[in-house]
Amino acid sequence: MINTKYLLIGSGHAALSAIDGIRMQDENGPILMTGAEGRSPYSPTILPYVIAGRKDPSKTQLKDEAFFKTRKVIFMEKDPVKVLNSVMSRAYLESGKEVSYEKVLVATGAVPQVPSIPGLDDCPYEVLRTMEDALKIREKAKKAQSAIIVGAGLIGMHLAEALSSLGLKVTVVEALPHVLGTYFDEVSSQMIRQSFEERGVKILTGCLISKAASGDGVCALSLQNGIDLSANMLIIATGVRPRTDILDEYVKKDKGILVDNFMKTNVPNIWAAGDVVQCKDFFEDRMVLNGILPNAVQQGIIAGRSMANDNNVKPFRGSIAMNTFSFFGNKALSIGQVNGSDNNSDLKEDIILSSSSVRYQKILYKEDIIRGVISINTQLDPGVFLRLIIDQISVHEQKNLLGASSLKAGRLIMSARWR
């Protein structure tokens, strides 16, 4: 039996950030981190770049040995936890080892969510979450001429760009009316879509799939609207689901592990952070899933500090949707609330739209407080705007400047607030 003060399950962003969080307060308490994949820690976010050939898969490691050494962390790279017994404070590993812990962080991330489509189980489809997935897709793509991607979310669109840049003929099928619906409004979504289409990516929105079939190295999809598609590769990118399978019934879950603002579960010595949790939303009083990297990092730090009894740790502010998205040399950004001004009279928009080029900006206000931003190829500091939103800074006086000269205005407002 292995004894440890802190057990960190998972080796992604959340777990790695928790290490720094713990060490802020507790310099020496033993930390044990277990991974599942036998690799140095890497980020799922990098995988589309690996597929596109823009990142060498052997150079994706987030932290080197020195990182663990200086922080006195034992990292067991390939020792996945099978079951976590919350009553006994024990983790049972697949290798048969047992770990007895004082406190544990569950940071197991998420797994792809695959919709039930008749015939899909018999098809050789791919998903993208792990390095293994990525390498497989990369190998297959080398031989394929075409691919169908189901899901026009961030991962789907990333993949679409990656595969089309490799020369594949790509078709994206999406059930909702727009691509990247969670992050972009209709105008910007249309702008993005057009860029893809101009480069030969076929995008079908508002399409439900009635069945899937395969044969002869070809996958075929039939859509409910009667269209039939086929390609050498089929990739499912319809979202993710928290990976909660190791937990027993005493840990409260809904769609993900339910945590408070210090990332504590209902069991006193269990914390959870990252894609695996369901936590408070920033804007509304509800518990949400929001599997993005910045949230995982924030939550990891907070969990770590809280686990180490740091009294001064500030509670998690709540989950805010945000992302950067690059496509064919264009730079898109989305933070916070980006829709809803039509049916909610509280919200006002400040829009800059260029008809001749790919350029768009929208700042969404509730009174004098920024609620969200969309930017495509406009100049602003994303982190500064994120902070303006988080801190709910009243920008009444600077509204005009913020729209017209976002970069400068943002910096002026933030600088005035620093020491």
Next chain:
Amino acid sequence: MGKAYYTIAIQPEKCNGCNDCMVACAQKKEGTTNPSDARLSIELGEEALAKGFALCRQCAMPQCVMVCPSGALRKDEETGIVSVDETECVGCRLCTLACAYAGIALHPKKQKAVKCDLCGGDPTCVKSCKTGALSLVTAGDLYRRWGDLEDLFVPGMSFCLGCNSELIVRHTLRRVGSNTVVATPPGCVAGVGAVGVNGFTATKVPVFHPLLTNTASMLAGIKRYYNRIGREVTMLALAGDGGTADVGFQSLSGAAERGEQIIYICLDNEGYMNTGAQRSSTTPFGAWTSTTPVGEALKGKTRDAKPLPVIMVMHNCEYVATACSAFMEDYYQKLEKAIEASKKGMAYIHVFSPCPTGWRFLPSKLIEVGRKAVASNMVPLWEYSREGESLRFTQPVDNPIPVEDYLFLIGKYRHLSREQIEHIQDMVNERIRILKALVKE
């Protein structure tokens, strides 16, 4: 961990917007003279003082590094420099989303993240800055600089365990220096032997007991005479809230009105702590003291604290600030300004001074109490200078924690009812509203 690393510090008021730093940086990093190629940026706003900075802070726990999915960013554990490995950067821009200082951006041509790397430790921008607005400092530098100053009180004074006032007065006198006359009216600071006992003193500079009532007046008299004979000597009051807000208020008010050149520091421990924790006019609503006890009929103080620092703003002072020992750097900066201001008139600093003994909390919680007082807006930290004609929050709190998160750290509030807490919350909100009205945009 816990190492003191270098970072570039900016003093906005010293910057004249000449762009030399940006040109120097662009030259070094990009071989151009175009300021927009630089890895720091200073932009001028409409008002003289308004400046927008974009500059990496080389954070201790850099968020840009933590969110980088590509392992391209790293903080050197030796030098503390946060740098980008361009060959490993994929240009995803998550780092730009993580940085609230606009300290990292995408290179427009290379499509890779670029940022300040302190030129390896000897930043060219700092060398190019003629006004001294940019400087290379470490967090540890501050402590070292403070540590290098002589402690002008002797060790072993009889302060209570965990006394906030001890922390403040030692730091204060270190900074203000020995060319000073110190007044410590009756209260904790005098009580622990600052002036001394039976012929021995604990202070290495001229120090005296004024009356509880005339600290500002006596200092004014001393200062005027030194001015008359052409000697520059600093006058420093280290007074409690009773001697400041209550019985000493008249002399303080008169001295402020006349513009007497004094640094007046009020250590507000919210009551007469030296005489056993009786109420003063700065004791907050609901607080237990030995003269606002808690029983069947009475539940602590029934009136709100006198908002003395705001009153002082309206009092012809040259400089007024609030401070808290949980924000030492902030305090040192205010002291700096107070010293300057006291050459022209009165500089008043109201220091929140939690008292473990009289308020009933563990000495180890002192800094936490301070932090939460600020985080809940019970003790907003701000400064006002007559020159700037505006009040400025130095530690703005945008999403204050509820007051009870602060109150329940402290024994003297343990009995509070829901209504009393609501009263305090309302009072805090109202006072913040008033303060905000004094901020000139």
Next chain:
Amino acid sequence: MPMSIVCDGNEAAAWGVARAKPDMVAVYPITPQSSLAEYISQFVADGIIQADLMDVEGEHTVLSVLQGACLAGARTFTATCGQGLAFMFEPYFRTPPLRLPIVMSIVTRDGITPQCVWGGQQDAMTVKEVGWIQMYCEDVQEVMDTVIMAFKIAEHPDVMLPVNVCHDGNYLSYGVSKAEVPDQEDVDAFLGRKNTNWHVALDPERPMAVDPLTGGAGGAGPSMFVRYRKGLCKGMQNALRVITDVHADWARRFGRPWAPLVEEYRLEDAEYAIVTIGSMTGAAKDAVDEARGKGKRVGLIKFKTFRPFPLKAALSSLSKVKALGVVDRAVNFGWNCGPLYQEILAALYHLRECIPAISFIGGLAGSDLTVDKFNMVIEETEAVYRGKPGPTEPIWLNEKD
């Protein structure tokens, strides 16, 4: 050439201040001192006094700023009376033990209540136990001269104590007469170089802690405290000699020989005497002259220095007569008599024989002490001298006005 002017006592005091060249003057108005504050302010405005004028928010601060300045080395002056003095009492109380040579005029005024803004010596008499030197003046010229002399007395190294120059509200504050303002060079030569803080200073070049806690039940404290107290008493006693010397010096230089401690008037062959203090002495002397004209052998003893009490000088004068009528402009509530009277009784204890004495109280709240009143004082005193048992209670001179 000395300048001749016609002025009231408040202006005379201001001229005295001007000639003494203080570094700081602090003022806060109160009747009947106000015009003194105004003269000083005007003199500062006109450049006659080149001092820092501290026009502060109250008497408490008036004395506090002077204490500060004095601790830094300044020569200082102020004036007050009545309630102003009462308000000032907290710093007033500690000026002597701090050994600060501050000079302050008390333009004496009766105490409230009843509400009253007129002359009387209740204010000065009430604070007599604190350790300030108190000198009471008889006329406008003496006010001016005594203010100047007060600085020399206060700053004498054997004294180092604050001095009150008391002059009566109304009579002296507003009463006008001719006076001579001495030349500046002569006063400069008379006063010499000031040194107000050689013994206690707040100066970074001579760092010291001023006024640490001293005392307690054991250790070095109690004896140290006694040393301070005895030092103060010694300073007070030294003051008697210094006051005398300074007055002699003044007489030599300026030709005006004021009695320093106690003045005897027509006492050589007197059988009985009346005892006075302050401006009432003028009228009293007239009454004595009248009575002498009628063949009565009456004399007068005037107290100029009341604190420290000039015991030796007092005894030498008192012992010359067989009965005394003591006139006070204030009340000693504890003994149901005038305060000067009570002091005289205490002094008389030092003589072998018992000299009968009557307490007269008059001139309260600005009421007139006329020659008639003193005639009555002389009559009553004479009766006692002739063997009539003296009254057991004070005689209130203005009771039936």
